[in-house]
Amino acid sequence: MEQASGDILGFHHVAIIASDYQLSRHFYVDVLGFVVIAENFRAERNSWKCDLKIGDAQIELFSFPEAPPRVSRPEACGLRHLAFRVQDVAAKVEHLKSHGVASEPVRTDPYTGRLFTFFSDPDGLPLELYQV
Template sequence: MPFDHLHHVAIICSDYPRARHFYTQVLGLPIITETYRAERDSWKLDLRLGNGQLELFSFPEAPPRPSYPEACGLRHLAFAVADLESGIAELVAHGVPCEAVRVDALTGKRFTFFSDPDGLPLELYERT
């Protein structure tokens, strides 16, 4: 199957206003569309992420996702950045703690992990 690129990643959040603020104001992802779906009592926020999208959903009483210890399924979402230190500084300025910087043993690239408001593991991965 000839895939062209990753189209989107979908995330369900527990607190829509808090998650919306995190992804748009802290991470700076631009809004494509925002839709309230009354029949589901759910918000859908489409955010631009490079050539793809991040879709943020809210659903009443969605069960929590187990993250630690790591569970089967999606492990984390990684964002490529040109300057790891600048990315970490921006997150810390917004009160988002980051783990210690590590080096990928296979690629030699530096990275760090942080979490979204629901504890979803996110990663900054240095491109250069």
Template sequence: MRTVHHIAIICSDYARSRAFYRDILQLPVTREAWRAERQSWKCDLDAGNAQIELFSFPDPPARSSRPEACGLRHLAFTVADIDMEVERLGAAGVPCEPIRLDEFTGQRFTFFTDPDGLPLELYEQPTP
């Protein structure tokens, strides 16, 4: 295995989630398709070295994600300036938890959620 290719996310409201990932998180759409046989949209978003596949399905079941449910814990995005990103997200109506310090790396991070409550993380890696 070499790299992560994609992360698949099933959303409850396609238009709302597409706008969140495209407009608020500023991930460019690389491809979008309506799959009539599945009554499902699929939207590929460029997330740097990987892509996010955003899916819609009729009436998807809720998935437990907190507190510390078994399974994928969260999706983390690297940012150069966490203060600027937290401020930008807050201005867009997306609250973030208080910024914390990773005790092992010394890097700063925080969590927020997507429209379906999926935990997302900002992890600061300043540019050299």
């Protein structure tokens, strides 16, 4: 099927507001392996903005002074989690564990037969590893 010029082509980025910018930057860059594309401090907002990329995925990581917490558990309405494609869930779980990041037990998706697990970023944002 041919795409029209106004069609959505895919996701460009996901924006995340961190309560501790340096901790979250370390998590996404040093633990998960995202690459910093650009990083800017916006003095007028007392806020950092860091553009991160891995594969085709991009995250905008922000800091804002006194940002209110967002409910993510129990299953709240809205964005449920972010899922990352991996070749080997077990290997990535071991990598996370070596950085002190706990994950749930690895499970099998009953509909696709693929392995997956959940873990959280420093602010408790639910993240998923999904084996492709």
